[in-house]
Amino acid sequence: MVQALRGPGWRLVLTSATLLFVELVFLRWIPANVTYIGFFSNFLLMASFLGIGVGILLGRRLADLAWSPFPALLLLIVGLILGAKLDVQIRASNEIFFGLAESSAADTNFLVLPLVFVLVAAVMAALALPLGSLLRSMPPLRAYALDIVGSIGGIALFTGLSVVSSQPPVWFGVLALLLGGLALTRPLTLFSAINAAFVVATCALAIGATASGDLWSPYYRITVLRPAGSDATISVNGIPHQAMHAVQMGPSATEPFYDQIYQWFPGRRFGHALVVGAGSGTDTAYALANKVEAIDAVEIDPRILELGEREHPDRPYSDPRVHEYVDDGRAFLRSSAQRYDLIVFALPDSLTLVSTSANVRLESFLFTREAFVSARDHLTPNGVFVLYNYYRQPWLLAKIEGMLADVFQTDPLVRRYDAPIGSAAVLAASATDLPVSGQASLLSPASPSDRPAAATDDWPFLYLRDRVIAPYYILALAFVLLVAGVATVLAARVVSAPVAAFSPHFFLLGAAFLLLETRSLTIFSLLFGTTWTVNAMAFAAILASVLLAIGVNAVTKPPRLVLYSGLGVTLLLAYVLPPSALLFDPAWLRYLAAAVIAFAPVFFANLVFTASFRDTKTADMAFASNLIGAMIGGVLEYAALLTGYQALLIIVAALYAAAYLAGSRVRLFADRRLVTAEPA
Numbered sequence: 001m002v003q004a005l006r007g008p009g010w011r012l013v014l015t016s017a018t019l020l021f022v023e024l025v026f027l028r029w030i031p032a033n034v035t036y037i038g039f040f041s042n043f044l045l046m047a048s049f050l051g052i053g054v055g056i057l058l059g060r061r062l063a064d065l066a067w068s069p070f071p072a073l074l075l076l077i078v079g080l081i082l083g084a085k086l087d088v089q090i091r092a093s094n095e096i097f098f099g100l101a102e103s104s105a106a107d108t109n110f111l112v113l114p115l116v117f118v119l120v121a122a123v124m125a126a127l128a129l130p131l132g133s134l135l136r137s138m139p140p141l142r143a144y145a146l147d148i149v150g151s152i153g154g155i156a157l158f159t160g161l162s163v164v165s166s167q168p169p170v171w172f173g174v175l176a177l178l179l180g181g182l183a184l185t186r187p188l189t190l191f192s193a194i195n196a197a198f199v200v201a202t203c204a205l206a207i208g209a210t211a212s213g214d215l216w217s218p219y220y221r222i223t224v225l226r227p228a229g230s231d232a233t234i235s236v237n238g239i240p241h242q243a244m245h246a247v248q249m250g251p252s253a254t255e256p257f258y259d260q261i262y263q264w265f266p267g268r269r270f271g272h273a274l275v276v277g278a279g280s281g282t283d284t285a286y287a288l289a290n291k292v293e294a295i296d297a298v299e300i301d302p303r304i305l306e307l308g309e310r311e312h313p314d315r316p317y318s319d320p321r322v323h324e325y326v327d328d329g330r331a332f333l334r335s336s337a338q339r340y341d342l343i344v345f346a347l348p349d350s351l352t353l354v355s356t357s358a359n360v361r362l363e364s365f366l367f368t369r370e371a372f373v374s375a376r377d378h379l380t381p382n383g384v385f386v387l388y389n390y391y392r393q394p395w396l397l398a399k400i401e402g403m404l405a406d407v408f409q410t411d412p413l414v415r416r417y418d419a420p421i422g423s424a425a426v427l428a429a430s431a432t433d434l435p436v437s438g439q440a441s442l443l444s445p446a447s448p449s450d451r452p453a454a455a456t457d458d459w460p461f462l463y464l465r466d467r468v469i470a471p472y473y474i475l476a477l478a479f480v481l482l483v484a485g486v487a488t489v490l491a492a493r494v495v496s497a498p499v500a501a502f503s504p505h506f507f508l509l510g511a512a513f514l515l516l517e518t519r520s521l522t523i524f525s526l527l528f529g530t531t532w533t534v535n536a537m538a539f540a541a542i543l544a545s546v547l548l549a550i551g552v553n554a555v556t557k558p559p560r561l562v563l564y565s566g567l568g569v570t571l572l573l574a575y576v577l578p579p580s581a582l583l584f585d586p587a588w589l590r591y592l593a594a595a596v597i598a599f600a601p602v603f604f605a606n607l608v609f610t611a612s613f614r615d616t617k618t619a620d621m622a623f624a625s626n627l628i629g630a631m632i633g634g635v636l637e638y639a640a641l642l643t644g645y646q647a648l649l650i651i652v653a654a655l656y657a658a659a660y661l662a663g664s665r666v667r668l669f670a671d672r673r674l675v676t677a678e679p680a
Contacts (some may be wrong), residue, residue, distance in 0.1 A: 016150025056129025328529030510629025
């Protein structure tokens with residue numbers, strides 16, 4: 001058995017599985033422990049790509065080190081994150097990060113993001129050291145297939161742990177088993193025992209950090225605080241998120257916006273209500289107290305919903321009038337034909353991103369013009385649509401007000417409150433005039449000229465005032481590019497690799513594919529919801545398309561021009577057919593159409609890559625170039641903040657056109673060291 005594990009095929013599968021597993025652990029665990037880094041999650045993805053690429057390069061000289069530096073570096077990053085209070089301070093008002101407490105952030109913490117980026121890249125590089133020699137040890141296409149099989153295994157393993165709501169000690173324990181398997185692929189020495197001690201110490205740190213009783217959902221680290229004589233509160237990833245208030249009427253209410261809609265319409269009976277972002281149940285409790293006859297409560301996080309079932313003082317979820325749904329709010333509206341007298345978007349501000357390769361939050365597609373149209377279309381003729389939250393900036397309130405006025409063709413009702421953690425506001429809109437009580441409490445409608453541009457499904461950035469990349473993102477991206485350049489040059493010098501050993505062709509393919517994958521995942525989130533199950537399904541489809549492309553290129557050799565032409569046609573089709581064209585029922589037909597339109601370019605892109613990789617002369621350098629290119633694709637993703645996601649397809653097409661030229665025999669562009677190309 002041990003001898004079989006030492007074969008290059010098994011080692012490659014196990015190494016790839018471990019790399020993907022560690023990457024996913026970092027993407028879940030680090031944002032949960034480093035406040036606000038969840039808003040920069042794709043920086044961790046870029047660090048992983050850079051680290052693996054540099055590790056493959058360094059592996060040309062360091063693959064046979066007697067002592068792997070990975071366990072020591074893993075202990076270092078885990079110990080640093082758990083032992084130091086790391087924070088990120090942002091003072092801009094053009095983008096809002098809910099939960100930001102500027103007064104508690106130290107000025108020295110501006111180095112947190114660079115520090116974490118470098119550490120993650122170093123850890124991944126150490127783990128990837130054997131990957132290059134394994135890729136060179138067999139035909140390129142077989143090596144790539146085994147790498148993808150291992151990657152699928154790593155993703156499936158972590159997804160399975162997420163399904164059962166496991167906690168970090170389990171994740172690090174499984175990682176220890178994977179590392180043990182890798183250790184068995186080499187002769188055991190004293191260094192093996194030292195590394196085992198480092199891994200055990202890392203697991204011990206993870207166990208000690210979870211002794212506080214935190215819960216882990218598919219999205220958050222959840223902490224419940226139960227102060228004596230006060231309401232229980234829920235924090236996620238270390239940031240206060242929501243409180244489980246007993247119903248309080250009148251001026252003594254802690255958060256009066258819960259009851260505002262019922263105060264505005266004291267004599268009105270709402271027969272059927274929908275609460276999106278129902279959370280731990282306070283919104284639902286107020287609806288019940290105001291005699292709403294039936295309530296559909298939709299919450300994306302199953303653990304938060306369970307906390308509300310067990311611990312909310314009013315036990316709203318035990319009431320037979322309430323029906324619970326664990327789903328994305330936009331997806332629920334799309335799948336439901338029910339009409340409501342009242343629809344409430346109840347504080348649905350997330351503190352995490354949809355995926356690690358897209359700057360889309362869990363609630364992004366709830367706050368677009370198209371989402372408001374969907375809510376309007378689910379109202380009864382006199383139904384009311386209500387939103388409330390802590391809108392920290394006046395421009396944000398004006399932005400939402402303008403979107404509601406545009407969709408409902410009448411100015412919404414708006415009331416603003418002063419609160420200790422920022423200004424709160426409630427907005428109500430209807431297709432008919434709202435004869436409201438308490439007119440004196442209303443704000444005057446904002447001037448249309450003061451209302452920022454609306455968020456849309458293509459540009460779903462409610463918390464951005466303008467189409468701009470914020471200065472702190474520009475600085476962070478500049479740092480990423482600097483580190484990538486320095487690390488790549490240093491790694492090349494260590495292994496004495498000439499500049500010509502790098503592949504512009506595979507570099508461009510990596511940048512283009514990451515950008516294409518990002519756009520595809522974003523569209524899938526729009527069409528089917530931002531739940532983690534949808535994400536897992538989308539990643540499974542992408543990896544399945546990789547294996548299918550490998551199979552096609554293994555049995556046939558399509559001309560390059562045919563592959564690139566097919567890619568160009570599918571990119572054009574995806575560009576001229578906006579996502580809104582795919583928002584139709586039934587769901588299975590929508591899924592099929594989305595798979596074809598959104599993932600056909602992904603499939604052809606994989607055909608292009610596998611055809612080139614099959615013919616490469618140095619698989620490790622090609623793979624390293626591709627991964628470093630993918631990191632650059634992560635940088636280019638931020639162009640969506642300016643252009644929206646549909647326009648990313650233009651950048652993707654330009655990158656693939658450049659890759660085609662780099663893979664040709666045209667002397668000016670040829671990438672001839674790595675690719676045995678056909679005539680262009």
